[in-house]
Amino acid sequence: MNHNTPLSPRPLRHLSDVQLRVLTTAQLRSQGVSTADINAQCRPGGTWQQLLPGVYLLRPGPATSEERLHAVLLYAARSPATEPAVPTQPGAGEPHAPQRYTDAMITGLAALALHRFSSAPPLLSLDRIDVLVPRLRRLRSTGCVRIVRTPGMPEPQQITGIPVAPVPRALADAVADLADAGVVRRLLTEAVRGGHCEPAAVVKELTQARLLSRPHVVDAVDSLLAEGRAIAEDRLYRMVQEHGLPDPVWNVDLRLPGGPHLGGLDAYWPDHAVALELDTRAPRQDEDAMWSEYARKREHLERLGITVVHITPKKLRDSMEQQATVVRTALMASADRDPAAYVVVLPR
Incomplete structure (x- = not known):
C-alpha cells in the first residue's frame, strides 16, 4: 500500500481535499487501513507522517497552514471520526461539505490571522496554534497544539471550513500569552478600526479572562476605548448629515x-x-x-x-x-x- 492507494471501503465524500490528506487513526481504520499499515507508511522514508497523536498527513513534506489547522482540530475535536462518512439520507452530505468539529475551535493569534488581521503573524510562522475546548475535556497541549479551556464555548464563525472563535474571544486568548505592549495595542486597535467588533465586546472578554490587572493591557484598552469613541462620533456625525436631521x-x-x-x-x-x-x-x-x-x-x-x-x-x-x-x-x-x-x- 502507498499514499496513492485509494481509501475505498467507506468513501469520505463529506471531506474536502485537504481533509482527505489529514486523517485520524479511527478514520483510517474505517477505510480498512490497519495499524501495521499506518506504522509502515510513517517510517523514515515513508510517504505518510504523524502530525499529532492519532493524526496523520498522507503525504511527505512540510504541512501547509490549512493542513496544520485541520490536524489541530482533529486532535482536539470530540470524536470526529464517529460521525457517518457516508450520507444516510438522499441528497445529504454533498462532496466537500465542511466536516463538523465538535467542541473545538481555533482561537488566539491563529484565529486572528484567519480573521485577516494584518497585525497578526502569518499562520505558518506560528509555532503553536491555540484551540478552544470545553473546560472538562481531557486533552493536553502537545506538538503545535496549545489547549485553551473555557467554561462556556462561544458560537464559532466558519472561515473556509474552519471553526474560528469570534474576534473578542480570540483577542483575549491571544493577549493572555503576549507581553509586548506594542503588539497588544496594535491587535486591539485593529479589531475596532477594522470594524471587526466594538470595544465593549473586547473589554468584556478581557475582563472575564482577568487580564485587566496587567498594566500593558490596561494601557492598550484605554487606547482602544478612545479609538472606539472617535469612530462612534464619526458615525454619529454621518448619521445626522446622511439622514437629513x-x-x-x-x-x-x-x-x-x-x-x-x-x-x-x-x-x-x-x-x-x-x-x-x-x-x-x-x-x-x-x-x-x-x-x-x-x-x-x-x-x-x-x-x-x-x-x-x-x-x-x-x-x-x-x-x-x-x-x-x-x-x-x-x-x-x-x-x-x-x-x-x-x-x-x-x-x-
Whole structure:
C-alpha cells in the first residue's frame, strides 16, 4: 500500500481535499487501513507522517497552514471520526461539505490571522496554534497544539471550513500569552478600526479572562476605548448629515442657571429639548456605578422636560437608519410636550 492507494471501503465524500490528506487513526481504520499499515507508511522514508497523536498527513513534506489547522482540530475535536462518512439520507452530505468539529475551535493569534488581521503573524510562522475546548475535556497541549479551556464555548464563525472563535474571544486568548505592549495595542486597535467588533465586546472578554490587572493591557484598552469613541462620533456625525436631521450643537455641557451641572452630552437640539448620548461604557468592574451615573443624569434631564436618546456604537454601526428614525421621532414629538426648563448650554 502507498499514499496513492485509494481509501475505498467507506468513501469520505463529506471531506474536502485537504481533509482527505489529514486523517485520524479511527478514520483510517474505517477505510480498512490497519495499524501495521499506518506504522509502515510513517517510517523514515515513508510517504505518510504523524502530525499529532492519532493524526496523520498522507503525504511527505512540510504541512501547509490549512493542513496544520485541520490536524489541530482533529486532535482536539470530540470524536470526529464517529460521525457517518457516508450520507444516510438522499441528497445529504454533498462532496466537500465542511466536516463538523465538535467542541473545538481555533482561537488566539491563529484565529486572528484567519480573521485577516494584518497585525497578526502569518499562520505558518506560528509555532503553536491555540484551540478552544470545553473546560472538562481531557486533552493536553502537545506538538503545535496549545489547549485553551473555557467554561462556556462561544458560537464559532466558519472561515473556509474552519471553526474560528469570534474576534473578542480570540483577542483575549491571544493577549493572555503576549507581553509586548506594542503588539497588544496594535491587535486591539485593529479589531475596532477594522470594524471587526466594538470595544465593549473586547473589554468584556478581557475582563472575564482577568487580564485587566496587567498594566500593558490596561494601557492598550484605554487606547482602544478612545479609538472606539472617535469612530462612534464619526458615525454619529454621518448619521445626522446622511439622514437629513437638523444640526445639533455638538459636545456640550448642560447647567441650570446659577445651579448645578447636569452632565455632558454628545449632541443637543435646544429648540426641541432633545439630547443624545453615545453609550460607550466598557464592561469593567465599575459598570454598575457607571450605569447608575448614566441613569441619574437621564432621570434628572427628563424631569426637566428634556428627552434623552441613548445610542450604542454597535447600533450606530449596524442600524444607522433605524437610529436616525429614533432621533427624528423624538424631535417631532417635541411639539406635543410641555416646554422644557431653561438650561444653559456650554461647550465641553
